[in-house]
Amino acid sequence: MATASSQTLRFPTLSLSLSSKLPLSSAFSVSLRPRRRPLVLLVSAALDAKPTVLVAEKLGDAGLKLLKDFANVDCSYNLSPEELCTKISLCDALIVRSGTKVTREVFESSAGRLKVVGRAGVGIDNVDLAAATEHGCLVVNAPTANTVAAAEHGIALLAAMARNVAQADASVKAGKWQRNKYVGVSLVGKTLAVLGFGKVGSEVARRARGLGMNVIAHDPYAPADRARAIGVELVSFDEAIGSADFISLHMPLTAATSKMLNDETFAKMKKGVRIVNVARGGVIDEDALVRALDSGIVAQAALDVFTEEPPPKDSKLIMHELVTATPHLGASTMEAQEGVAIEIAEAVVGALNGELAATAVNAPMVPSEVLTELKPFVDLAEKLGRLAVQLVAGGSGVKTVKVSYATSRAPDDLDTRLLRAMITKGLIEPISSVFVNLVNADFTAKQRGIRITEEKVILDGSPENPLEFIQVQIANVESRFASAISDSGEIKVEGRVKDGIPHLTKVGSFEVDVSLEGSIILCRQVDQPGMIGKVGSILGQENVNVSFMSVGRIAPRKQAVMAIGVDEQPSKESLKRIGEVPAVEEFVFLKL
Numbered sequence: 001m002a003t004a005s006s007q008t009l010r011f012p013t014l015s016l017s018l019s020s021k022l023p024l025s026s027a028f029s030v031s032l033r034p035r036r037r038p039l040v041l042l043v044s045a046a047l048d049a050k051p052t053v054l055v056a057e058k059l060g061d062a063g064l065k066l067l068k069d070f071a072n073v074d075c076s077y078n079l080s081p082e083e084l085c086t087k088i089s090l091c092d093a094l095i096v097r098s099g100t101k102v103t104r105e106v107f108e109s110s111a112g113r114l115k116v117v118g119r120a121g122v123g124i125d126n127v128d129l130a131a132a133t134e135h136g137c138l139v140v141n142a143p144t145a146n147t148v149a150a151a152e153h154g155i156a157l158l159a160a161m162a163r164n165v166a167q168a169d170a171s172v173k174a175g176k177w178q179r180n181k182y183v184g185v186s187l188v189g190k191t192l193a194v195l196g197f198g199k200v201g202s203e204v205a206r207r208a209r210g211l212g213m214n215v216i217a218h219d220p221y222a223p224a225d226r227a228r229a230i231g232v233e234l235v236s237f238d239e240a241i242g243s244a245d246f247i248s249l250h251m252p253l254t255a256a257t258s259k260m261l262n263d264e265t266f267a268k269m270k271k272g273v274r275i276v277n278v279a280r281g282g283v284i285d286e287d288a289l290v291r292a293l294d295s296g297i298v299a300q301a302a303l304d305v306f307t308e309e310p311p312p313k314d315s316k317l318i319m320h321e322l323v324t325a326t327p328h329l330g331a332s333t334m335e336a337q338e339g340v341a342i343e344i345a346e347a348v349v350g351a352l353n354g355e356l357a358a359t360a361v362n363a364p365m366v367p368s369e370v371l372t373e374l375k376p377f378v379d380l381a382e383k384l385g386r387l388a389v390q391l392v393a394g395g396s397g398v399k400t401v402k403v404s405y406a407t408s409r410a411p412d413d414l415d416t417r418l419l420r421a422m423i424t425k426g427l428i429e430p431i432s433s434v435f436v437n438l439v440n441a442d443f444t445a446k447q448r449g450i451r452i453t454e455e456k457v458i459l460d461g462s463p464e465n466p467l468e469f470i471q472v473q474i475a476n477v478e479s480r481f482a483s484a485i486s487d488s489g490e491i492k493v494e495g496r497v498k499d500g501i502p503h504l505t506k507v508g509s510f511e512v513d514v515s516l517e518g519s520i521i522l523c524r525q526v527d528q529p530g531m532i533g534k535v536g537s538i539l540g541q542e543n544v545n546v547s548f549m550s551v552g553r554i555a556p557r558k559q560a561v562m563a564i565g566v567d568e569q570p571s572k573e574s575l576k577r578i579g580e581v582p583a584v585e586e587f588v589f590l591k592l
């Protein structure tokens with residue numbers, strides 16, 4: 001695709017690029033003062049003032065300290081939904097546990113200020129993820145620090161239930177001594193079915209194996225070898241519930257898992273089964289569980305989580321004598337809460353700094369080494385999007401965008417989600433008030449009816465660099481700068497990264513070479529001596545600093561496109577004077 005190769009002569013503050021192969025056009029460029037900009041993927045711009053973080057539920061001290069070193073921290077617990085909506089418009093981040101519902105109204109009330117929701121724990125079923133994504137708000141969680149605590153609570157409930165610990169305790173405190181009533185059942189040799197063999201489920205399984213139980217598990221997504229490694233057999237759902245003496249639930253609450261245990265599935269269980277739930281109340285149909293307890297299908301249940309928390313005071317389930325209940329205590333150990341607080345504070349501070357979070361729930365997780373490598377291309381992608389959209393003539397709606405990534409690596413080695421998001425950001429932000437980031441890019445493009453197709457062009461070069469160039473084409477539009485329309489009729493801009501700095505290397509069919517910093521003036525002119533000087537002196541008279549200049553031409557003394565990088569925005573008067581230079585046929589000023 002690219003045709004010109006260039007030689008570059010470098011001096012401390014100046015570089016010259018000379019094209020050597022000129023089939024379509026030639027390029028000459030002068031570069032002054034290369035600079036770098038920090039990468040901001042998630043937060044609209046570096047926050048000028050200290051950000052404000054609302055901590056809506058109790059958080060461990062170590063996490064609070066981390067937050068306070070970076071932000072104004074407002075710890076306001078037990079807010080009503082209305083109070084939360086009122087406060088949120090003054091906050092850049094919100095940290096919650098499972099007790100706060102982060103609803104669509106919360107995102108709407110934030111009016112775009114809320115950038116990060118941190119869930120200090122695993123389950124994010126209390127956060128409206130679709131609304132967060134639509135509002136470009138990153139959701140991060142703390143997925144690892146409370147795993148052991150939850151598993152230990154599961155085992156505690158299992159043993160307590162089997163030996164009637166809670167009921168016997170209440171009886172003794174009521175002055176009774178009922179040794180015959182509270183005869184329990186043994187765990188050793190019994191079959192435990194773990195439903196959901198993720199972090200908590202596998203830790204429960206490991207511990208139950210240590211108690212001498214035969215452990216089976218059902219999880220459609222878990223690898224069998226991980227289960228086998230701890231002596232657990234993965235089986236079908238029906239086999240698991242049909243053969244278990246005990247069932248322990250450890251799946252997330254999703255549309256697919258909601259009320260997984262219901263009248264129909266209870267009917268398939270072994271009579272006298274005992275159930276532990278430290279996952280989410282909603283995975284059990286609670287009315288059906290009461291029926292199953294009453295009919296004897298389920299002998300006992302030990303529950304830490306409920307559909308409604310706290311449950312209604314007259315809940316038949318809670319009051320049932322065969323039920324042991326705890327108030328969502330799975331993650332509540334000193335150790336887990338300190339760990340969770342640190343894990344979530346680090347994720348929130350990182351996200352507020354514009355970094356990608358490893359625990360992002362609604363954005364692609366890009367490994368840090370990939371991110372480091374792609375960093376200059378991410379910047380290039382956004383700027384190409386910005387340039388391309390500014391070249392569209394008013395009145396032509398952008399609907400069809402094609403992005404080509406030229407790489408010498410295998411197609412699977414290039415993850416383009418980040419680049420596509422940044423091109424989308426560049427395409428949409430200059431023409432709207434919407435803030436686009438990695439979280440909401442695809443959603444925002446779809447909502448605006450912009451179809452972005454991608455292709456990878458595989459080159460025969462060295463795979464050392466992830467990308468050779470990126471090309472952005474907008475089809476079916478008119479351009480404010482006719483020379484930006486390629487031979488095939490689309491607005492076309494192409495860029496490369498040179499020495500870590502993004503460069504514009506093609507406009508329409510013209511090869512140029514201008515560093516993508518500051519702003520750019522593109523002029524089409526009849527190629528002739530003195531043009532750079534004429535335009536340069538108009539800008540110089542107004543003290544507009546030229547950082548880069550490049551001329552791409554079809555052939556000597558024919559049409560050429562001059563690309564000029566400027567640090568300041570020239571006045572309308574200067575731009576008018578540039579347009580009046582006799583050889584200038586058209587020009588456009590583009591903000592980066």
Ligand SMILES: NC(=O)c1ccc[n+]([C@@H]2O[C@H](COP(=O)([O-])OP(=O)(O)OC[C@H]3O[C@@H](n4cnc5c(N)ncnc54)[C@H](O)[C@@H]3O)[C@@H](O)[C@H]2O)c1
Pocket residue numbers: 122123124143146147150195196197198199200201218219220221222250251252253256257278279280304305328329330331332
């Ligand atoms: N009670 C508490 O305080 C407490 C503490 C921590 C975690 N939790 C809850 O425990 C659950 C598990 O947490 P985790 O950290 O192990 O999460 P995890 O993501 O590591 O594991 C969840 C597992 O469930 C599996 N799964 C998904 N759909 C399934 C289905 N239909 N059937 C069977 N398995 C399915 C997944 O493949 C995954 O392996 C979550 O609901 C979490 O919110 C509760």
Ligand SMILES: O=C(O)[C@H](O)COP(=O)(O)O
Pocket residue numbers: 097098099120121122123124146328329330331332
């Ligand atoms: O999903 C979780 O991490 C647990 O349910 C813990 O919830 P909590 O933070 O409200 O204790």
